Amino acid sequence: MALPGRADDGAPSPSDPTPSGRVETVDGGAAVTPKELKKRATAWALWDVGNSAFQAVVVTFVFATYLASDLFIDPQVAALGEANPLDPQYLAAQAASTNVIANLSTVAGLLVALIAPVLGQRSDGSGRRKLWLGIFTGITVLIMLAMFFIQPGEEYLFWGALLLAVGTIFAELSGVNYNAMLSQVSTPKNVGRISGIGWGLGYLGSIVLLVLLLVLFIQSFGAEGRNGILGVPSGADGGALDIRFAIVLAAVWYVVFALPVMFKVPEIPKDENRPKVSFLASYGVLFRVIGKLAKSDPKLLLFLAASAVFRDGLQAIFAFGAILAAQVYGFAPSEVIYFAVAANLVAGLGTLAAGWFDDRFGPKLVIMASLVSLTAFSVVLIFLPSEKTVFWIFGLALCLFVGPAQAASRSYLSRATPPGREGELFGLYATTNRVASFITPALFSLFVFLSGNPKMGIIGIGIVLAVGFLMMLPVPSKVKQASA
Structure with a gap:
């Protein structure tokens, strides 16, 4: 897979090479050949395809909606809602489950707001930007795999919402390091296109993954209590295995597309002159x-x-x-x-x-x-x-x-x-x-x-x-x- 070059004037991508045949990235790093930089940019953009597994499947369309479903409220109350969707007891139960998810998500957002700039600052010049991207991505994938154990039932709601919140934290932290890498894989002439290609491939990756999950696990094909062409047990009686297996496949998807950036994009060099400060002292640096x-x-x-x-x-x-x-x-x-x-x-x-x-x-x-x-x-x-x-x-x-x-x-x-x-x-x-x-x-x-x-x-x-x-x-x- 290759990134498109400039078709408007015939100039090569990612930028016009110097007489030595090399180009310089936005961050002023070591000059590389256009071909090598294009490979790095492709690997970088593929991470966005992998990340779509968490953003589209976990946060938006599958796992979060699974937690908000009637599978996580008292079955007797859910039956009241089936008979009358406006039943006060049913609406109160829905609101309570939504509040659990929303409250933990709010805490997650506050934690990201507090620690993201400091962790990002500490990765600069550390020679460990890619390392931290790998660590945070790996933790996010492990959390997705743990979501398989969230079965239907009131007793699992808190743990499911907790995994969603913690996963969001590490996904956001990995995004800080990933976004910072943009300057390593683009030039001043094509940074907009490379950024757009990353976002665009992320969206397109979401499509492929959602369709795959829909066909394999989620779409009903008329078989009672089973979904997808694989006939996976669904609903409370089936332990919602259709949703849980979908999350596992999404985690595998994330790993596959996150790996190229770890192999193709080099780690940033360590800045030996950068002063070392403690984690708490980093906040003083941040305010300055x-x-x-x-x-x-x-x-x-x-x-x-x-x-x-x-x-x-x-x-x-x-x-x-x-x-x-x-x-x-x-x-x-x-x-x-x-x-x-x-x-x-x-x-x-x-x-x-x-x-x-x-x-x-x-x-x-x-x-x-x-x-x-x-x-x-x-x-x-x-x-x-x-x-x-x-x-x-x-x-x-x-x-x-x-x-x-x-x-x-x-x-x-x-x-x-x-x-x-x-x-x-x-x-x-x-x-x-x-x-x-x-x-x-x-x-x-x-x-x-x-x-x-x-x-x-x-x-x-x-x-x-x-x-x-x-x-x-x-x-x-x-x-x-x-x-x-």
């Missing part, structure tokens, strides 16, 4: 970094804040999309997965295309155009009838612009980061996102509460995207590298 950014690079600090806001809105589109599809537009569970496959396909193709625009016109233009389009489509959805066809058209239109904004945001920071500080600034990138992660869910809930209509939650998403757009206006279009 933020203070220095506020004085010397306030626009970069503004970008971190703005991107935290609009990325929260982007994540909400996928997070609440499945809920809206089911509750407002009447999608059946299988239809939700079909939409998820289509959504990831559209998002992936949009991201791959946007990478070219990023390198040609700059990441800010891609971000701003995406936010305008997303806000406009959100407004349109509010006023159109709640019909499946409407959601298919405008829901997919929203997905078309989610990936480009995410990928361009990552490439903007990569361009602005001086060599040796990638982990530190991408740690801040993760932290600011976590700090802002309550905004869209809170506004979504507020508008649903005030209107009594789940569809009105879209207003909250639109507001966040619009605020992110306004915050981005003062951010320079021409990326300036931060002070070292």
